[in-house]
Amino acid sequence: MQPDFEKAGGLVAAIAQDADSGQVLMIAWMNREAWEETLRSKRAVYYSRSRGKLWRKGEESGHVQEVREVYVDCDADTILLKVKQVGGAACHEGYASCFFRKVEGDDVKVVGERVFDPKQVYRK
């Protein structure tokens, strides 16, 4: 079964969830090529909208996502990956999850702890 890339204009949203803890790590996008390579390689491959090309998660940082389980939603236009996040952090800011900011009324609180220092990992 394929996600319906046509309906969604070529890209579908993909959630990465930690397979062990259940923590939601991030959302990214996949085109058909990213989807097929993800299934084949068992590593998460997304499509970077900002860079306009495939994004093999971890290709720069080494923090790849090993794909344990793959789900497609009822409308076949969203994907859920259960992954093992190598390095312990999915977020380019060094947090385990990209959702490290909690909204409480008008306030926002950082609730995650930094696993790594982005300056050390992404050397430009």
Next chain:
Amino acid sequence: MQPDFEKAGGLVAAIAQDADSGQVLMIAWMNREAWEETLRSKRAVYYSRSRGKLWRKGEESGHVQEVREVYVDCDADTILLKVKQVGGAACHEGYASCFFRKVEGDDVKVVGERVFDPKQVYRK
């Protein structure tokens, strides 16, 4: 803190996750109005792209999502809601989660159990 609706063309993706079990229930979309009403009412309000209007989750079925926690991601263009799903099923097909189909190689397996019969809940 507001999600960046401008960057995202007016809509941002929102994940609903069961606050207790950690199960990912669904993805939907929010515009600014949906976001503000969600925070105010503490019930999930989305924007239906197919219907082109606000979608107060559960308005027809009674299966509302009580919002326990709200997170915004690093790029401020995705939302994570931790919710209590009233009725036990987020999916309009009667499953707890919209991600009830697991992809295994070329096969797809239904892994969720039906909580309700859609024909009984959505009387047209």
